[in-house]
Amino acid sequence: MNAPKGNIITRRNFLKLTLAGVGTSAVGLYLFCEEGGAVNYSDPAYLYWNKFTQGSLNLENYLILCGSLAPSAHNTQPWKFSIKEKEISVFADSNRSLGSADAEHRLIQMSVGCALENIRVAANQLGYRADISLTPNAEYEKTGMCAKVSLVSEDQPQGNPLFDSIFKRQTTRSPYLAEPTPEIIKSSMMGLNDFSNISLRWFDDSADLAAMAEINDAACVAFTKDDSAYLDSLKWWRYSREEILKKRDGISIFTSAAPSAIKQYFQYGVSPEDMAGDFGRQGEIDLMKNLFAATPLWGVITASDVSNASRLQSGQLFERIFLDATRQNYRMQAINYVSEQQEYANKFKEQFRIPKTDELLMVFRMGKAELCEKSVRLPLSDIIV
Numbered sequence: 001m002n003a004p005k006g007n008i009i010t011r012r013n014f015l016k017l018t019l020a021g022v023g024t025s026a027v028g029l030y031l032f033c034e035e036g037g038a039v040n041y042s043d044p045a046y047l048y049w050n051k052f053t054q055g056s057l058n059l060e061n062y063l064i065l066c067g068s069l070a071p072s073a074h075n076t077q078p079w080k081f082s083i084k085e086k087e088i089s090v091f092a093d094s095n096r097s098l099g100s101a102d103a104e105h106r107l108i109q110m111s112v113g114c115a116l117e118n119i120r121v122a123a124n125q126l127g128y129r130a131d132i133s134l135t136p137n138a139e140y141e142k143t144g145m146c147a148k149v150s151l152v153s154e155d156q157p158q159g160n161p162l163f164d165s166i167f168k169r170q171t172t173r174s175p176y177l178a179e180p181t182p183e184i185i186k187s188s189m190m191g192l193n194d195f196s197n198i199s200l201r202w203f204d205d206s207a208d209l210a211a212m213a214e215i216n217d218a219a220c221v222a223f224t225k226d227d228s229a230y231l232d233s234l235k236w237w238r239y240s241r242e243e244i245l246k247k248r249d250g251i252s253i254f255t256s257a258a259p260s261a262i263k264q265y266f267q268y269g270v271s272p273e274d275m276a277g278d279f280g281r282q283g284e285i286d287l288m289k290n291l292f293a294a295t296p297l298w299g300v301i302t303a304s305d306v307s308n309a310s311r312l313q314s315g316q317l318f319e320r321i322f323l324d325a326t327r328q329n330y331r332m333q334a335i336n337y338v339s340e341q342q343e344y345a346n347k348f349k350e351q352f353r354i355p356k357t358d359e360l361l362m363v364f365r366m367g368k369a370e371l372c373e374k375s376v377r378l379p380l381s382d383i384i385v
């Protein structure tokens with residue numbers, strides 16, 4: 001049974017504590033936190049993170065498992081897969097969308113692109129080349145099919161140095177250390193120029209960092225004021241650990257850097273009405289403001305056209321960077337308030353010297369921080385059709 005509201009922390013102090021909770025001053029809080037409510041990594045919802053080898057799974061199933069560990073908007077996992085021998089067809093699952101927060105399905109397609117990249121990397125590791133054919137727009141719109149992956153056995157398998165990162169990668173919603181990211185981290189990343197229509201830009205000088213924080217803050221405020229987008233995305237908010245383990249999707253306080261006291265407060269004291277109201281909206285604004293200010297490096301991915309192929313490839317590129325950053329012990333977080341609001345996307349392009357006709361696809365922060373808690377995943381039986 002749920003404990004009464006406000007049993008751990010008074011509501012008045014909540015926002016202050018949330019902010020403290022993701023900063024270093026949270027240390028004191030841990031001292032009087034109860035131990036209870038910790039993540040149970042032996043639950044089936046977390047087991048794929050430990051499947052470092054194929055084991056008894058067939059090749060295609062194992063590659064799909066690796067694909068499913070990719071990031072996706074609000075952990076919607078908006079993908080489905082079908083299998084023929086040495087061939088995987090990858091579909092967008094529009095039933096698992098963010099609704100009006102992703103009206104054009106940009107986020108779905110990029111999420112699927114992230115899964116494709118994991119499949120490619122894992123295929124390499126197992127001695128296969130993944131030949132990816134991307135579906136033309138008209139067919140994608142008719143069938144939801146995004147891509148087909150043909151697995152070709154390599155004569156001289158090289159493995160893939162990004163493979164281990166598939167299991168270690170996570171979205172880290174923490175303040176990042178203020179230290180500049182060494183140039184070598186970016187310049188040593190692999191395969192960043194493989195996609196002809198996709199551009200990647202980095203921003204780390206102090207004027208750009210301040211401008212990034214400012215426009216992302218403003219876009220976050222606007223997002224929380226947009227009832228339909230905010231409330232649609234809230235459908236993927238998970239309130240308790242029980243709900244997370246049951247649904248195996250969505251986002252929650254538990255994967256953030258908030259201390260246990262805050263997590264327990266959410267577990268027992270925060271209702272859907274709270275999240276739909278000022279409490280949830282102002283909490284999101286304050287938390288994000290804190291994170292944006294603690295970001296030493298931003299990355300931006302754009303495409304020179306609007307197509308299924310470019311959105312998938314942007315997702316692939318984002319995940320490739322994510323895996324490589326993980327390999328080099330850097331953390332990342334996608335931040336999509338700007339790209340999902342046309343007015344802010346236009347302002348952003350102007351401000352950051354991006355051609356007007358490009359589609360703004362992904363904005364992300366990168367830096368150093370401790371790892372947080374892992375997110376959950378759906379079972380293979382739910383995503384293989």
Ligand SMILES: Cc1cc2nc3c(=O)[nH]c(=O)nc-3n(C[C@H](O)[C@H](O)[C@H](O)COP(=O)(O)O)c2cc1C
Nearest residue numbers: 071072073074075107110111170171334335336375
């Ligand atoms: C296309 C896309 C957009 C995302 N947008 C955001 C975002 O705006 N803010 C955020 O905190 N995380 C964002 N994420 C991260 C997801 O919430 C995260 O991947 C998901 O919850 C699963 O967690 P994991 O990455 O730790 O496995 C995004 C991820 C993708 C692929």
